[in-house]
Amino acid sequence: MGAQNSNPLHKKQARVVMMGLDFSGKSTLLYKLKRNQTVETFPTVGFNVDSLEIAKNVSITMWDVGGQDKLRSNWKEYLEDTDVLIFVVDSSDTSRLPDATAELLTILNNANMSGVPFLILANKLDLPTALSIKELIHTLKLENYDDRDWDIQSCSAHTGEGLVEAMNILARLLKKARSL
Structure with missing residues (x-):
């Protein structure tokens, strides 16, 4: 009879879901990570899905879900x-941060998200009106999420600044989540 494949190289790819309000830069981030290109995107209707290698031996399936x-x-x-x-989050659009905060709370309160770690990407750091990480932690009420691992990283989908650090954080969060 057949033996089960226990080869660790055949692990299931991690499922990473990327959400945020429309125009926060999700699709632009996905294309920058996948192709290292800045491309003009349009509002995503539905979702985009792609496989990425974010670190050595760390592959993910990234779901970029439309935010309208x-x-x-x-x-x-x-x-x-x-x-x-x-x-x-669009760290430069302070008028929509209350909406982003409410949507994040709704997502994290979903039964399927119990204990799931999360990473906040504070996009558009290159704009002069971008809030600091400290301001975003306070505005998004991140200090209230002590029931799971989380982190925040400023970045720019256009320049790529902060994306290497973000993928390192993502790999760390995945490793920790899978070891539990």
Whole structure:
């Protein structure tokens, strides 16, 4: 009879879901990570999905879910079997941060997200109106999430600044989540 394949190289790819309000830069980030190119994107209707190698021997399937208001009610459909959530915020759009805070809370309160670690990508750090990490931690109420691992990284989808650090954080969060 056949033996089960126990080769550690055949592990299932980690499932990473990337969410955030529309125009926060999710698709631009995905293309920058995948192709190291800055491309003009359009609002995502539905989702984009791609495989990425974020570190040596760390591969993920990244789901980039559209963030328009009318699509957010469907976000819960993408959360099952999520290993890590990436939540992207436009750190320069302070008028929409209350909406981003509310949506993050809704996602993290979903039953499928119990204990799932998350990474906040504070995108658009290259804009003069971008908030600091400290200001974003306070505004997004991140200090309230002591029930799971989380981290925050400033970045720019256009320049790529901060993305290497973000992928290192993501790899660390995945490793820790899988060891539990």
